[in-house]
Amino acid sequence: MSQLEQLRAVMGRAGVDALWISDAANVRYLSGFTSGKDGKVLVTPQGETLYTDARYTVQAGQESRVPTFIARPPATLEHAAPGLAGLRVGFEAESLTVAELEQLRAYWPQATLVGTAGLLSELRMVKTPGEVQAVRDAQALADRVFAQVRPMIRAGVRELDVALEIESLLRRAGAESAFEIIVASGPRGAMPHGVASDRVIGDGELVTVDMGARLNGYNSDMTRTVAVGTPSPEMARVYRAVLEAEEAAVRAVRPGVSGADLDALARGILTGHGLGEAFAHSLGHGVGLMVHEGPSLRGSSEDVLRPGMIVTVEPGAYLPDVGGVRIEDLVLVTDDGFEVLSRSEKETV
Numbered sequence: 001m002s003q004l005e006q007l008r009a010v011m012g013r014a015g016v017d018a019l020w021i022s023d024a025a026n027v028r029y030l031s032g033f034t035s036g037k038d039g040k041v042l043v044t045p046q047g048e049t050l051y052t053d054a055r056y057t058v059q060a061g062q063e064s065r066v067p068t069f070i071a072r073p074p075a076t077l078e079h080a081a082p083g084l085a086g087l088r089v090g091f092e093a094e095s096l097t098v099a100e101l102e103q104l105r106a107y108w109p110q111a112t113l114v115g116t117a118g119l120l121s122e123l124r125m126v127k128t129p130g131e132v133q134a135v136r137d138a139q140a141l142a143d144r145v146f147a148q149v150r151p152m153i154r155a156g157v158r159e160l161d162v163a164l165e166i167e168s169l170l171r172r173a174g175a176e177s178a179f180e181i182i183v184a185s186g187p188r189g190a191m192p193h194g195v196a197s198d199r200v201i202g203d204g205e206l207v208t209v210d211m212g213a214r215l216n217g218y219n220s221d222m223t224r225t226v227a228v229g230t231p232s233p234e235m236a237r238v239y240r241a242v243l244e245a246e247e248a249a250v251r252a253v254r255p256g257v258s259g260a261d262l263d264a265l266a267r268g269i270l271t272g273h274g275l276g277e278a279f280a281h282s283l284g285h286g287v288g289l290m291v292h293e294g295p296s297l298r299g300s301s302e303d304v305l306r307p308g309m310i311v312t313v314e315p316g317a318y319l320p321d322v323g324g325v326r327i328e329d330l331v332l333v334t335d336d337g338f339e340v341l342s343r344s345e346k347e348t349v
């Protein structure tokens, strides 16, 4: 089934006849138009239309898999109105402003507008073979960049310079950073989202580097914690505990296992090492057009893994004023288990 056919089935279950898609990643996913933030897709019983403006006439002509109508709102809404009379029209409640909703109400008075959530996220969780290849390519590039940068992570170097080098190598390769690069050394390692600062890395410290490439619209995500010199016995113990939890959780990835169970597995191991409280976030998340997307590997998640999903497995332990460790792999769920897409070496500490 094509992505649009699957979406129509999902729309049927949600009780909507048409869907106004405003989330940039969803616009791209359905149409192929890479400037999704400047486009909308309308799916009706008659067909699909990409709406974008004249800045993108050529680009949309080259990229879009669905017919395109070039206009700006409200002309776009006027164009759509006759086909929507009497229909239940869904909109993406999480990516429409109140002003935009009021505009839809004003221009589509004969439609019944219905807020929806997660219709496309459900589909996007399972990647097509082309999407798997795109994430694989992004991760392969991130692995190459990490190998190039690894030798510069040493005492006397600023976190910022490590991040800049990663960013520059990614850009030169035609990609960009998937998110603001995290380089957290020494005590800054206690911040799970400790983006690179001007701190100078010291001898005997652990340094957490969390990076991803965005290539052809698809993201990768990987973390390595590296040792500069010899870390303290306490941090070496924390490192080994996180590595044990990470490897066990990766080995447990397979179709049918739930995100909550994987999270519990890793959390249980860290708790056994007295580090349960120090694991301050979820075990992982899906990766694709967005760095954070479904499925969720957290205690409250109801997501169950299926072949074609791509998830991170990233336990961590964070000790305020002392330091932290996170180790993260990017993992593809296969028909009978898993494949680790991130290949960068892990330290033996």
Ligand SMILES: CSCC[C@H](N)C(=O)N1CCC[C@H]1C(=O)N[C@@H](C)C(=O)O
Pocket (backbone or CB within 6 Å): 179, 180, 192, 193, 210, 221, 222, 223, 281, 282, 283, 284, 285, 291, 292, 314, 328
């Ligand atoms: C801002 S993108 C960060 C990418 C990173 N690999 C990542 O996803 N992290 C870093 C530590 C926690 C984890 C995260 O943000 N997890 C989210 C999904 C959560 O709410 O736990």
